[in-house]
Structure formats: structure tokens, C-alpha cells
Amino acid sequence: MPEGPVAGAASGRDPARSGRAVRPGASLWRSSTAGALLAIALLVATTVGAAVWLSILDQQRQAQEQLTRHAHAAALQIRARLIETEQLLLLEGSGYTMSTERFRRDMDELLAANLALLRVELRGRDGALLAGADAQPPRPALPATTRQTLSPEASAAFDTASRLNRLTYSRPYFITVGPTGFDLMEMIVPTGAIDGPMLVAVYAPQRILDHFLPGDLRGDHLYSLVESDGTMAARQAAIGQTGSERFAISPLARTGTTLQVRADALQARPRLIPNVLTGLVAATTVGLGLAMFFLVRDVRQRAQVERALREQVQFRHSVEDSIHHGLIVFDLDDRVAHVNDALVRILGFSREELIGLVRPLPFAPPVAVRDRRAYTERLASLPEAEAAIERSRGFHTTLRAKDGSQVEALVVEAPLYGAQGQRLGTITLAADITEQRRVEELARRQQEVLQSRSRLATLGEMASTLSHELNQPLAAITSYAAACENLVRAQPPRPEQVAQALLGIRTQAERAGQVIRSVQAFLRRRAIDRNEVDLAVLVRGLEPLLNIQAMRTGARILIDVPAELRVFADRIMLEQVLLNLTRNGFDAMADTPSVERVLELRARSRTDDERGQRVEVAVIDHGRGVPPEVVPQLFNAFFTTKADGMGLGLSLCRSVIEQHGGHLRYRPRPEGGSTFAFDLPFHDEALRARPVPTTASGADR
Ligand code: ADP
Numbered sequence: 001m002p003e004g005p006v007a008g009a010a011s012g013r014d015p016a017r018s019g020r021a022v023r024p025g026a027s028l029w030r031s032s033t034a035g036a037l038l039a040i041a042l043l044v045a046t047t048v049g050a051a052v053w054l055s056i057l058d059q060q061r062q063a064q065e066q067l068t069r070h071a072h073a074a075a076l077q078i079r080a081r082l083i084e085t086e087q088l089l090l091l092e093g094s095g096y097t098m099s100t101e102r103f104r105r106d107m108d109e110l111l112a113a114n115l116a117l118l119r120v121e122l123r124g125r126d127g128a129l130l131a132g133a134d135a136q137p138p139r140p141a142l143p144a145t146t147r148q149t150l151s152p153e154a155s156a157a158f159d160t161a162s163r164l165n166r167l168t169y170s171r172p173y174f175i176t177v178g179p180t181g182f183d184l185m186e187m188i189v190p191t192g193a194i195d196g197p198m199l200v201a202v203y204a205p206q207r208i209l210d211h212f213l214p215g216d217l218r219g220d221h222l223y224s225l226v227e228s229d230g231t232m233a234a235r236q237a238a239i240g241q242t243g244s245e246r247f248a249i250s251p252l253a254r255t256g257t258t259l260q261v262r263a264d265a266l267q268a269r270p271r272l273i274p275n276v277l278t279g280l281v282a283a284t285t286v287g288l289g290l291a292m293f294f295l296v297r298d299v300r301q302r303a304q305v306e307r308a309l310r311e312q313v314q315f316r317h318s319v320e321d322s323i324h325h326g327l328i329v330f331d332l333d334d335r336v337a338h339v340n341d342a343l344v345r346i347l348g349f350s351r352e353e354l355i356g357l358v359r360p361l362p363f364a365p366p367v368a369v370r371d372r373r374a375y376t377e378r379l380a381s382l383p384e385a386e387a388a389i390e391r392s393r394g395f396h397t398t399l400r401a402k403d404g405s406q407v408e409a410l411v412v413e414a415p416l417y418g419a420q421g422q423r424l425g426t427i428t429l430a431a432d433i434t435e436q437r438r439v440e441e442l443a444r445r446q447q448e449v450l451q452s453r454s455r456l457a458t459l460g461e462m463a464s465t466l467s468h469e470l471n472q473p474l475a476a477i478t479s480y481a482a483a484c485e486n487l488v489r490a491q492p493p494r495p496e497q498v499a500q501a502l503l504g505i506r507t508q509a510e511r512a513g514q515v516i517r518s519v520q521a522f523l524r525r526r527a528i529d530r531n532e533v534d535l536a537v538l539v540r541g542l543e544p545l546l547n548i549q550a551m552r553t554g555a556r557i558l559i560d561v562p563a564e565l566r567v568f569a570d571r572i573m574l575e576q577v578l579l580n581l582t583r584n585g586f587d588a589m590a591d592t593p594s595v596e597r598v599l600e601l602r603a604r605s606r607t608d609d610e611r612g613q614r615v616e617v618a619v620i621d622h623g624r625g626v627p628p629e630v631v632p633q634l635f636n637a638f639f640t641t642k643a644d645g646m647g648l649g650l651s652l653c654r655s656v657i658e659q660h661g662g663h664l665r666y667r668p669r670p671e672g673g674s675t676f677a678f679d680l681p682f683h684d685e686a687l688r689a690r691p692v693p694t695t696a697s698g699a700d701r
Helices: 005-011 013-017 019-097 100-113 152-164 205-212 276-322 341-347 366-381 384-393 434-489 495-523 535-553 571-588 649-659
Strands: 117-123 129-134 173-177 180-190 198-203 221-226 232-235 243-251 260-266 326-331 336-339 395-400 406-417 423-432 530-534 556-560 566-570 598-608 612-620 663-668 674-681
Touching (some): 019 205, 019 221, 100 117, 152 173, 180 205, 180 232, 198 205, 205 232, 366 384, 366 395, 366 406, 384 406, 406 434, 434 495, 434 649, 495 535, 530 535, 530 571, 535 571, 566 571, 571 598, 649 663
Antiparallel strands (some): 117 198, 173 180, 221 260, 326 336, 612 674, 663 674
């Protein structure tokens, strides 16, 4: 069984039928989707928040680590420079007792090399200044007065150094020089001997910071030199930058001083995307947001499409259900894939009983199987274009309902194609025409009765002329018979003349017999009986009756019917049509001047593009014509303008002609008078096998 529409049509009905019941489910589904989306949104927001927070913490940790590292590095560098000078002074110091000259020379060198030093002194153990060397400008010179006696901080360090005979730094202390002042820190270095002089190197902590701090560390943080109690001895000049709350400290670790390097983190510039991770998280968030947007849109669109589809299926089902004809869909394996409600109703079989069945089907008796075979064989024998027309006409057959009753049906089969043009199976339409058939049969019988009555009426009208027509041959026979008597008795007898008279008798008797036969044939009420009819032969046989009609009205009849115009018709019915039309024509010429009182009966063959070769017959009179207001009613039964008319003639003629696959029309003659013309299919020997439509409203119309 093919997938797709066939299968869908069979199984897709229930959800569609309960379309209304689907709605609450749909809203539940919609609200649960909204809930799920909200949960996803919350989850995403939480994840993103946590990721950003962790990322910020991590960033802060990294920054703190870097701060500490840099503070250490700065302390290490500064310490290395201090130690360099310490070692130099420790090494050189021992020689200075001898020569202050050398002291001066060495110290000038040292001061030139160590930019953080302001002055170096040589002092006796008692603190007395023995010699001093000052750094060159622009380094500030310390006023000599301040160097006479040591500051309390320096003197404390001096004492310690002297007592322990060990290098010691003083605590930083502030001196006022000019309008401002600055911090100093002294390094006391005992020279070799226990009681030898002491070297005092005077540092400016600000210069330590300015000159000993490596260049690669500057700029990242704000460095300062502070004491353990927080007193600041020096700080980096910060331009437009302020320290943050984060800092790291690393001690200089020199004896006698608690000075330490402090690195303050600069106020961080706010960064939109602090690092790759946050960037990724942000990108993921945006991506997720977009994905969710598209997801929601997609879900909406799907819901819309589904709704449209459901409505379409529902629509199709209502269309299908409103069809009164049975529908059966066969799949490619010729199995019943779907049947509609009408079929179930017509045949009485349930859907379940039929779906999946293969031929022969329970409702198709042998006659139906035969009819279908004949139909398919006929289709196969025809050229494609004709076969298409023939296929759409279908075939009549008798089906059997489940209760055994017969169902007259018109069956039409058509191939079923999918949206892509692929063959899916066959769709069969079965129209129940039982009732139609019954009505048709009734109408046919009534028509037969009417036709017979009409014939009687026509005959009644013709009765006087008929007796006249019979009297003539009878009178002739009588006189021929008298002549025979005389001729037989004559001496000598005249056998040749007797024979001639006898021939006259026979001819006249035959003429009378023909008149009587045609009346009999005309009157007989019988079922339609078609045969090949040559129109010329038919009209010739009708001539005596036509002549009677003509004589009655004193008119002439002009017959122009060529030979070989064949139709497939009921001879008697066709005769009746012609007699009715001619009678009307003669009637219409009652007031026409006798010279013009001519009725024409003409026939010819004509080829119609659509309907092939046709035989056209026209009855033309020169009478009074039909008033325009009468024209629409002409063919109505019981419409008459005659005092003694029945108004059945034209209506019967039209139905007879239509029964024979033709059409009867009225045309006014421009010169006056009327033309009643009908056409019939030309009867071709080769097409004799083709059935003629049996319904009154033949498809040839
Ligand atoms: P009836 O002859 O009994 O009246 P018909 O059905 O034959 O019934 O004709 C219906 C009417 O059509 C006539 O009464 C007449 O008025 C009109 N009719 C028919 N044939 C002709 C004709 N050839 N010329 C003029 N009128 C006609």
C-alpha cells in the first residue's frame, strides 16, 4: 500500500473529525512548551551568570597574583641594588681610615653610580664627621648643619651598627629642606676594625623608588615604599590614575628597617568582555538566545502549518462526505485503500469489511465483472483522446448490496496521482442510478403511451383523406375487375388485355395494402428498436402518407433526400417525427397563397468537427412562422395554438431525436415560414459495434 495521500486519506480522518477536541490539547501543549522554554531561559541565565561571576573571580585572582608577583619582583630588584652598594662599602670601607683622599674619590664614583644616594660620610665611632661626599646636582644637597649631628633615627641605627659591628639601616625620617622636605634613610656600615670609623650612606627613599624600580614593572601598578605601620616614605608619581583597593606588599628585608615595597593595583578600566571565557559565554548566550528565538518561531510556524493542514483535511472530508456518490480508492496493488461514507451507505458493507480487499469484490456480481472487463477492453482498443472521453463516461452495471438487493450504478474509474505526479492507484466513483433508472423507465413507458396516443390523433385527422386514398385504388380495382369480366366474356377473348387489367388490379391492391401497412406500422406501440435506416428509403415508404397530408391542405411536397444517408434509428419513431413535422408545416400554410403552399423535406450529410459525420434533416414550410413570444414554449408538452391541437407533437419529436443522439431545433425562415431541423449521427458500418447511449439526454448533445 502506498504511503502518502492514499494511506493518509484512509487513516487521517479521525484526528481531523475530532478537530474541535484537539484544541484543549493544543493549548496544553502550548503552555507546556512555554513552561519548558521559560525553564531553559532560567537555566541559561543562571549558567551564564555563574560563568561570568566565576570568570570575574578568576580574573581578580589572576590580577592579585600578578600584583603580588610584581611587588616581589620590585622588592627583589631594589634589594639587589641596595646589597650591591652594601657590599661595595663593606669591601672598600676598611681602607678609608688611612686616607680620606681615597674615600672622596671612591665615594664620588659611588655617588655617580648610585643615583638614590645623596651623600656618603665617614664618621668616627663617636659619630663625629670625618669626611663627607655629596652627590652632584640636580640631586639635592643636604644642608651641612643637618649633618653635624645625626638624626635620632640615624643615631639609633649608628649605635646598633657600632655595637653589633654590623651593617644597619635607619628608619626613614623626614627633613625639611627649603620650603618642602623629603624622607631620608641612612645605611650605617662599620668598617673592618671594631673601633674603626663608620660609613654612613644617606639614601632618599624617593630616589630609591625612582631609580631602582625596574622599568618593565612601572606603569602596571602604583608602587610605593612604606613602613610596616603604614607610614609612607616614597611613592610613584601617578598621573591621572588612582589605586584600587587591591595591593600587595613585599619587604625589603634589610636590617634595621621595616621598609617594604607596596604595589597598588591601578583602577581597572571597565572591560566589556573581560576575557576569552566570558566572551565565549556571552557569544553562547547570544547564540542560545537566537536559537531560542528561531525555535519559538519555528514552533509557531509548525503550529500554523499543522492547523492549516488540519483544516484542509477537515475540508476535504466534508467535501467527500457531501458527495452522494460512492468513492473507492485502490492502491497500486489494486487493494481497497479507502471508501467514503456514501459507498458504505449505498452498498451496506462497513468500511472495515472493505479496506484491504482485492478483486473480485463482494459487491461486484459476475455481470459487473463482465461489464468492467468490456469497458476496459473498449478503452484499450480506442486511441488515447477518444479513450479519455470514453473513460469519463464510465459504464453502467449492476452491483449487489450486502442485503442482496441490486444497485444500478454508473461507474467511472480514473488513475490517482500524487502531488509529484507519481501514480498512487485508482479512484473509482460509483453513482447509484437505481432510482434514476426507475424514473427513466417510467418516463419511457409514458412516452410510448403518449406517442401512441399522438399517432391515433394524427390518424384521426387523416381519417377522411385516408378513406379517400383507399377508395381510389378500390374504385380502380372495381373498374379493372369489371373490365376483366367483359374481356373474358368477349369473343374472341383478349387474354393480353385481361392480363394488363389484372396487373392494374394488382398494382392498385398493392398500393392500398401499402397505405394500410403504413397505418398499421404507424399505430403499433412498441419498444424502441434500432436498425440501420436509409433515409431515402424511409421517406419513399412514407410518401403515400405525406401525399395524403398534402392533399388535405391542397399543398405540394418537395422531397430532396439523397441516397446513402444512413442513420441507426427506430424506423417507426423516425417516421412519426417526420410526419409530425410535415403535418405542422402543412397546417402552418393554411393561409398561404396556393402557389406558394410548398413544403420542403430535405436531408444532407455534414461533418462536425467535434461530433464527426452527421445527417441533417430539415422540414421547411412557407407558412405564417412562429411569433417570437411563442418560440420559447414551442417544445413544451401540451403547448398548442390550435383549437384541436394536443400540443404533444414537437415535445415528442424532440425527445425521440435526443434518444437517437441528435437535437431538434427551430429556425425562422427570413423569407417567411419556419424550418424545423434535426441532426443524427451518420451510421457507419465500421462503428456498428459501438453502443449508443441509452439515456434520453445523450452525451452527443
Ligand atoms: P400541436 O400541433 O398539437 O399544436 P405541436 O407540439 O406539434 O402540437 O405544436 C405546438 C405548436 O407549435 C403549434 O400549436 C403551433 O402553434 C406551433 N407550430 C408547430 N409547428 C409550426 C410551424 N411549422 N409553423 C408555425 N407554428 C408551428
